[in-house]
Amino acid sequence: MSEARTGDAVDRILEQWARERPDLDVSPMGVIGRLSRCAALLSQRMDAVFAHYGLSGWEFDMLAALRRSGAPYCLAPTELFSSLMVTSGTMTHRLKVLEGKGWITREASELDARSTLVRLSADGFALIERALEAHVANEHAILSGLPARSVEALQKRLAELLATIEDHAN
Amino acid sequence: MSEARTGDAVDRILEQWARERPDLDVSPMGVIGRLSRCAALLSQRMDAVFAHYGLSGWEFDMLAALRRSGAPYCLAPTELFSSLMVTSGTMTHRLKVLEGKGWITREASELDARSTLVRLSADGFALIERALEAHVANEHAILSGLPARSVEALQKRLAELLATIEDHAN
């Protein structure tokens, strides 16, 4: 009950499996488990900053996607949900909420009558500008706990991994 | 619209920000964005294997936590939800579902009358044994696309990162 004073939560899980299933090589759980756990914890930390601006994580993601697309800050719903990895049903709901808050407007496309264009409003633009700066500062702060060389190495390895799994993914 | 033939989805996002907000150093978005995206894609890939055994991701997590705790495969709800990073309300719901499926049973604790012990049933044990082996094989397969040295490097860097953010996290 008090064996592992070194190591993190994932190490403890690996020790349990080594004891219970010594026949299995569970080493991939170390990498993948830490990755998932890092993602969850990072998400919590970023949400804390978003909340400061009255934004949830997905609201920030939506406004940021429109902002970085450049003038006229306008995208089709399909572009939004495919880049943000959510379904069309989720997008319908999100757009309704953001429109209700006045951060986006919607107008019919001239090229394709099926398509409605989503546009960042002036309010939405002003909000995301401020939130973005705080968010980037927060990310810098989070990574400042690591030596720059480690961050760079992590970057490279994650890019490799992403490349191998982005293909396969349907 | 067709500039970046090299690079992944995250590179494209960084290019957009460089164009729109050249005053900001958004490099942390590269690491953190890739990390989040890897986690989301890996989760999809693992869910595909779980589905093969009639399991969702969280169902696998629950049974696996009980299994790796060792005989008598018994944990308190509090131990479960704190290690799985969900709330107590979520745990109540999960336990109800798993009990309904016959994979766990519940019994009052003898030491503490507030506590009900969750126990893996024989069915649950048999199921997680099979699913676990497929899951581990799947994880090996996913990482086999990378050289072993890269995986090891990734492992080290993620452990560093996890150490710095596990502290701060309340």
Add this chain to the structure above:
DNA sequence: GCAAACTAACTTGAATTCAAGATACCATTT
């Protein structure tokens, strides 16, 4: 021209999750 296949967006219903609060029990102090 018109039917078949496809695409864009939305609707519906169910699943999952959390925050906040309620309830019951335990431990410690007085």
Add this chain to the structure above:
DNA sequence: AAATGGTATCTTGAATTCAAGTTAGTTTGC
């Protein structure tokens, strides 16, 4: 022993998400 504070679990209601199906508009092949 009574009170206070803390712990373990559950309940409730709302938010978020997805899968599957719907509607409407577009494109292709004959």
